[in-house]
Amino acid sequence: MATPIRKALFPAAGLGTRFLPATKAQPKEMLVLVDKPIIQYGVEEAVQSGVPNIVIVTGRGKNAIEDHFDVAVELESFLEQRGKTAQLEEIRKITRQLNVAYVRQGEPLGLGHAVLVAKNLIGEEPFAVILGDDVIDANPPALKQMIDVYQRVGGPVIAVERVPDEDIPSYGIVAVEDSGAEGGDLGRGVHRVKDLVEKPRREDAPSNLGIIGRYILTPDIFPALEATASDRTGEIQLTNGLRRLLRERPLYVYEIEGVRHDTGNKLGFLKALVYFAMRRPDLAEPFRRYLESLDLKIGVET
């Protein structure tokens, strides 16, 4: 039986320049989908996957994340006095099942570097990495699906999705061994990794399997990342650390069953907003009526 996954790491030190000016004084992780900050979707996924210990890698200007996952004493007593039990329950739920630790990245030196700064908080055990930008609606939760695969294969598991050719340069791309339509012995959607390359040009990509923001890693990723050189942009890439680790042990990818939204760009964010609004019983019907009433030619030249 593989060692259980107890900790989930959330890199959250990025500057969020794509969402300026919204992110000038507010972390991008706190942008809201309906009524929940983006990072809370990922944190709830971890908790629902049986992983309540959260490590968030933050940086300057990210205090709102710490406040969000802290107990809000004044707010709770205000809601209590007013008898607003539903809202009180909702905000207590955020903190009750969690154990959150923070570590600062200091300099934005890449995703691999963000994982490295959490080395001491993780220690000598396997752990999950969740990139909050990728919000995944799935049942069972995406991380739970990955943990099940990890327990079966007993090694690192990286979530992937087939991405359109034009999007290849935005992803880590993975070449896999052919395991047949049914995935062979490894099971549906699971493949052994042959190679990984961070954000290749379309013509250099070994496949269209793009890494999405979920990883189950083992502690040997830390020495691999320490030995990984910075890339042209001065960043240490997690993909390059994994490529190095591949020399020493097998790695696996898993195609998650669920709907994934990339909220890290404006169009993906807007799609996610509509998607999650339509999943809310109190909003779905009036929101659908509103959407149908829109003149969708607005702004389009005819």
Ligand code: G1P
């Ligand atoms: C990161 C990883 C990349 C991965 C992507 C998934 O890139 O470096 O390999 O495909 O997340 O969202 P970023 O989107 O942070 O530039």
